Amino acid sequence: MLVSYKWLQEYVDLTGITAKELAEKITKSGIEVETVEVLNKGVKGVVVGHVLEREQHPNADKLSKCLVDIGEGEPVQIICGAPNVAKGQKVAVAKVGAVLPGNFKIKKAKLRGEESHGMICSLQELGIESKLVAKEYADGIFVFPSDAPVGADALELLNLDDEVLELGLTPNRADCLSMIGVAYEVAAILGREVKLPTVELHETSENVADYISVKVEATEDNPLYTARVVKNVKIGPSPLWMQTRLMAAGIRPHNNVVDITNYILLEYGQPLHAFDYDRLGSKEILVRRAKAGEKIVTLDDVERTLTEDHLVITNGTEPVALAGVMGGANSEVQNDTTTVLIESAYFTSATIRKASKDHGLRSEASTRFEKGIDPARTKEALDRAAALMAEYAGGEIVSGVTEVNTLKQEEIVVTITLDRINGVLGTAITKEEVATILTNLKFAFTEDNGTFTITVPSRRRDISIPEDIIEEVARLYGYDNLPTTLPVAESQPGKLTPYQAKRRKVRRYLEDAGLFQAITYSLTSEEKATKFALETAEPIRLAMPMSEERSVLRQSLIPHLLEVVSYNRARQIENVAVYETGAVYLAKEAHELPEEKERLAGAVTGVWHAHLWQGEKKAVDFYVVKGILDGLFNLLGLENRIEYKQAKRDGMHPGRTADILLDGNVIGFVGQLHPSVQKENDLKETYVFELALTDLLHAEVEEIRYSTIPRFPSMTRDIALVVDKDVIAGDIQKAIVEAGGELLKEVTIFDVYQGDRLPEGKKSIAFSLRYFDPERTLTDEEVTKVHEQVIKEVEEKFAATLRS
Amino acid sequence: MKERLQQLQQEALEKIAQASDLKALNDVRVAYLGKKGPITEVLRGMGALSPEERPIMGALANEVRAAIQSALEEKQAKLEQEEIEKKLASEAIDVTLPGRPVRLGNHHPLTRVIEEIEDLFIGMGYTIAEGPEVEKDYYNFEALNLPKGHPARDMQDSFYITEEILLRTHTSPVQARTMEKHQGRGPVKIICPGKVYRRDNDDATHSHQFTQIEGLVVDENIRMSDLKGTLQAFAKKMFGEDREIRFRPSFFPFTEPSVEVDVSCFNCGGHGCNVCKGTGWIEILGAGMVHPNVLEMAGFDSKKYTGFAFGMGPERIAMLKYGIDDIRHFYQNDLRFLQQFNRA
Incomplete structure (x- = not known):
């Protein structure tokens, strides 16, 4: 809402308060004043001039030579390029020495051989935005009404000495979408009175009922419809003061009738519509829901197809307006209009919002209806509009108002105690202070022993419960005056849940292991949604996505981590190690919320470790990533319950991928991307993993319990086994552990060899076995006995031979 | 006899001072304090002395032995120290070369x-x-x-x-x-x-x-x-x-x-x-x-x-x-x- 500081003074006394000070006060007490715009963009020395003579410039087709009386001695000659300059006009003249916006100084000049002592200005040249300039002056100079005094300050007449406050209104403060509403707010802040406009109606002896009858079918959408008829109007420009006020409020002047409806909209917050009565085509108005497929051409000359959701004003058969949003072209007020039907109605917000959204039409009117208007002003606004049309369009007001009123307006009465106010705010405000605030708000109230009974005026539709009154008191009392305390309550310890604490440790571990935490988008493309997913479900699609790329909820974190790797590689960062924890979304039944499962995923590529001058350089491989995950399982106490199993997965290298099992159930996988996927994404050898974090963190683990530190020495025996190439180490290790029994405490693989020194198709794996008993020192004999048993078993099981 | 002992002490101390490494020093030890060394030999000749002179000579011989022993130890310590220093000097590294990096990530x-x-x-x-x-x-x-x-x-x-x-x-x-x-x-x-x-x-x-x-x-x-x-x-x-x-x-x-x-x-x-x-x-x-x-x-x-x-x-x-x-x-x-x- 744009509020003219000068106009506002019509309703509330602003003596002693500058526009800027006012803005600060309004902001502090509840409505943010976003800007205070000074309308004068640095203009000086522009006066009203009277064009006494105008003739063609002798040397230029498009220029006029004018003799202009500027109220100072002899008339001056001014060359003007505007096509609409004419003898007898009152115009804005920038005198020699004047300054125009952009510090443009006016000097005596010679234009094509003719002297020019100043410049006749358009409104744009005075700093007014083009979109606010009335169409007739859009391409030329502005013409004042003929009674403008010669030599007078043009800025003053154009109200460019004004300042405009832009209010950033929250949705609850629709009451401030009108000058009168703002006046009430300002009056409450300043503790001053509100002066409302007075309406004097002079009606003819004719009865409005002879002109029009109104029927409302859709009373839910339109509980109040009022109309008046004004005849014998003469369409012309509205008074200059009205035009300038409209411009200050961001509305382009049109003609007197339309300007008056807009003026009332700004003044009362009540949208009006003026129909050309003679173009209605009937003597009746019927308000109803549109029929599906019904059409209307609106004022902007767009044909719109309607649905049953839309409310229309009809002449009994044809729509003549899309209610509350825009009038129809068929009944538009035009220059030859003589009889006007003014509509002032209350349309409920939901229906208007729907229409405005469906047709992409947001007007000053629809905005107000959407946010809710004050129906108590509907009729008064209608009367005032009629009175202004009589005054400024020469109209005669047909007697009476035609009205359909099914409004059930209940009075809102709120009761609240002083104790409650202070209890909720933590203040010690007195009864008298509360009374003053309510008085300044112009709320009717009674007070009995600290209990306030308040009748809320209909303009403040945002107030209906005691808490609303508390807020009014708080904001006008001033939040700066609120004390600072802490909740007085039994103190309880705050703590992370075990899940949250573990998740933090997991993140920290991965970071300390060399991975960076990434956070990527949850929305992805349909194509990427299910790729690499541990579990898949029907993709969850947005009803109205903004792009295909962000249209479906992800089921794996890996696709976006690969994007991160690509993004970095494209910026010459070759070594990338990232992880992410985040939800994936698995659909259930359509009416149910999907299951959200937290995943942990990573992507690693490039050189893992380099210490070049000492000759160390290690590229990322499967075992680098596996080692990191092993550390993670250790951290979670799951190391003995985890198993890796060779696996084939879409998008993964078939020979370098393992499923990860916890207690025999797959909870994730790790491996190299399939070379074709690498190529597609412009990646080098890249390893990824994804784990079901929720399951990992919820896996029950035993509490830490101390076990005795061994006091007896252990004994280590090494063996190297030659086996077929496709025998896997994990199986041998498992067999060794089983065969070793109680005494075998640790098995480590310390060498794997395959090559020239072994027969074709064979490999050798060397294990180190550590035996020990916590209770005693083992003898060589007993270890040998067990160890030989181990060897025997693996030899048999895997057709292994000991390598000498 | 007394002169002989004093002369031996003199000689031994000189040789100890001259010894430039642990091996040379050990040679001195063997030469003077060994079972076949000159001091043992001198002591063997004590039988020829009068009962009054015997304890005096005995004491003197022990003094000489102790002096040589302590000089040996002192020198040994010194040589060992030198050896260690030499070894450490040869092990010196360039501390300005970069360390083996620890790879760290961090949170978002x-x-x-x-x-x-x-x-x-x-x-x-x-x-x-x-x-x-x-x-x-x-x-x-x-x-x-x-x-x-x-x-x-x-x-x-x-x-x-x-x-x-x-x-x-x-x-x-x-x-x-x-x-x-x-x-x-x-x-x-x-x-x-x-x-x-x-x-x-x-x-x-x-x-x-x-x-x-x-x-x-x-x-x-x-x-x-x-x-x-x-x-x-x-x-x-x-x-x-x-x-x-x-x-x-x-x-x-x-x-x-x-x-x-x-x-x-x-x-x-x-x-x-x-x-x-x-x-x-x-x-x-x-x-x-x-x-x-x-x-x-x-x-x-x-x-x-x-x-x-x-x-x-x-x-x-x-x-x-x-x-x-x-x-x-x-x-x-x-x-x-x-x-x-x-x-x-």
């Missing part, structure tokens, strides 16, 4: 901010509540006093999946869910961090996905001054002990009264600068007293219980705190960006 700046805030409120007795990102319209809007058709729903254009299910537009539904779980009994004292989604085009200041942290306290006798005190304590811990806060009236459907909360600018201390656009204050939070409708819908008696709630954006806080100029950085995961937040 948003996590950094979120955890700092979490820890701060945990310290004040809060627990952390989490909830689904795909949410029912009921919890996202209706339970928060935003019935269907409410004008404030315009403020948050949302990603709907069906008419009743959408991506949550704020973390407030977690508040509604938590209160519901409490079945009308206080106290509730939580903060809810998490991802939220809005139908915005991504640009320097907008992101269709971002994070939020909300706080909620519901109990008997919770006052708005408690909200002010809590946020003041938070601002001081988060942005510095000199920080002040101020409330500006505002509107949220789920709180009444509602306020926007400014923190005095941590860049200029409130004098006015680029960061605070010359105002001395930075808007950082929305807050208010929980609307009675919200309490009642979650099963709390609004006559008995009051509460406050607040919400903030970790992106905004991180952007202000670290001077980040574009919100998209958070989701691009450029390592050159992420690496900058590696300090403890």
Whole structure:
């Protein structure tokens, strides 16, 4: 809402308060004043001039030579390029020495051989935005009404000495979408009175009922419809003061009738519509829901197809307006209009919002209806509009108002105690202070022993419960005056849940292991949604996505981590190690919320470790990533319950991928991307993993319990086994552990060899076995006995031979 | 005999002094103190001495032996020391060469901010509540006093999946869910961090996905001054002990009264600068007293219980705190960006 500081003074006394000070006060007490715009963009020395003579410039087709009386001695000659300059006009003249916006100084000049002592200005040249300039002056100079005094300050007449406050209104403060509403707010802040406009109606002896009858079918959408008829109007420009006020409020002047409806909209917050009565085509108005497929051409000359959701004003058969949003072209007020039907109605917000959204039409009117208007002003606004049309369009007001009123307006009465106010705010405000605030708000109230009974005026539709009154008191009392305390309550310890604490440790571990935490988008493309997913479900699609790329909820974190790797590689960062924890979304039944499962995923590529001058350089491989995950399982106490199993997965290298099992159930996988996927994404050898974090963190683990530190020495025996190439180490290790029994405490693989020194198709794996008993020192004999048993078993099981 | 002994001592001490390594020194030891050495030999000749002279000579011989012994030891220690020093000198390295790097990652700046805030409120007795990102319209809007058709729903254009299910537009539904779980009994004292989604085009200041942290306290006798005190304590811990806060009236459907909360600018201390656009204050939070409708819908008696709630954006806080100029950085995961937040 744009509020003219000068106009506002019509309703509330602003003596002693500058526009800027006012803005600060309004902001502090509840409505943010976003800007205070000074309308004068640095203009000086522009006066009203009277064009006494105008003739063609002798040397230029498009220029006029004018003799202009500027109220100072002899008339001056001014060359003007505007096509609409004419003898007898009152115009804005920038005198020699004047300054125009952009510090443009006016000097005596010679234009094509003719002297020019100043410049006749358009409104744009005075700093007014083009979109606010009335169409007739859009391409030329502005013409004042003929009674403008010669030599007078043009800025003053154009109200460019004004300042405009832009209010950033929250949705609850629709009451401030009108000058009168703002006046009430300002009056409450300043503790001053509100002066409302007075309406004097002079009606003819004719009865409005002879002109029009109104029927409302859709009373839910339109509980109040009022109309008046004004005849014998003469369409012309509205008074200059009205035009300038409209411009200050961001509305382009049109003609007197339309300007008056807009003026009332700004003044009362009540949208009006003026129909050309003679173009209605009937003597009746019927308000109803549109029929599906019904059409209307609106004022902007767009044909719109309607649905049953839309409310229309009809002449009994044809729509003549899309209610509350825009009038129809068929009944538009035009220059030859003589009889006007003014509509002032209350349309409920939901229906208007729907229409405005469906047709992409947001007007000053629809905005107000959407946010809710004050129906108590509907009729008064209608009367005032009629009175202004009589005054400024020469109209005669047909007697009476035609009205359909099914409004059930209940009075809102709120009761609240002083104790409650202070209890909720933590203040010690007195009864008298509360009374003053309510008085300044112009709320009717009674007070009995600290209990306030308040009748809320209909303009403040945002107030209906005691808490609303508390807020009014708080904001006008001033939040700066609120004390600072802490909740007085039994103190309880705050703590992370075990899940949250573990998740933090997991993140920290991965970071300390060399991975960076990434956070990527949850929305992805349909194509990427299910790729690499541990579990898949029907993709969850947005009803109205903004792009295909962000249209479906992800089921794996890996696709976006690969994007991160690509993004970095494209910026010459070759070594990338990232992880992410985040939800994936698995659909259930359509009416149910999907299951959200937290995943942990990573992507690693490039050189893992380099210490070049000492000759160390290690590229990322499967075992680098596996080692990191092993550390993670250790951290979670799951190391003995985890198993890796060779696996084939879409998008993964078939020979370098393992499923990860916890207690025999797959909870994730790790491996190299399939070379074709690498190529597609412009990646080098890249390893990824994804784990079901929720399951990992919820896996029950035993509490830490101390076990005795061994006091007896252990004994280590090494063996190297030659086996077929496709025998896997994990199986041998498992067999060794089983065969070793109680005494075998640790098995480590310390060498794997395959090559020239072994027969074709064979490999050798060397294990180190550590035996020990916590209770005693083992003898060589007993270890040998067990160890030989181990060897025997693996030899048999895997057709292994000991390598000498 | 006495002369012989003194001469031997003299000779031995000279040879010890001359010995340049441990081997030479050992040769001296063997030569003079060995069983076949000259001192032993001299002592063997003691039988020829008179009983009066014998003890005198014996004592002298022991003295000589001891002197040689001690000279040997001293020299040995010295030579060993020299040897060690020589060895150590040969082992010297260039300490300016680079060390073997330890590879470290670090957490995302948003996590950094979120955890700092979490820890701060945990310290004040809060627990952390989490909830689904795909949410029912009921919890996202209706339970928060935003019935269907409410004008404030315009403020948050949302990603709907069906008419009743959408991506949550704020973390407030977690508040509604938590209160519901409490079945009308206080106290509730939580903060809810998490991802939220809005139908915005991504640009320097907008992101269709971002994070939020909300706080909620519901109990008997919770006052708005408690909200002010809590946020003041938070601002001081988060942005510095000199920080002040101020409330500006505002509107949220789920709180009444509602306020926007400014923190005095941590860049200029409130004098006015680029960061605070010359105002001395930075808007950082929305807050208010929980609307009675919200309490009642979650099963709390609004006559008995009051509460406050607040919400903030970790992106905004991180952007202000670290001077980040574009919100998209958070989701691009450029390592050159992420690496900058590696300090403890």
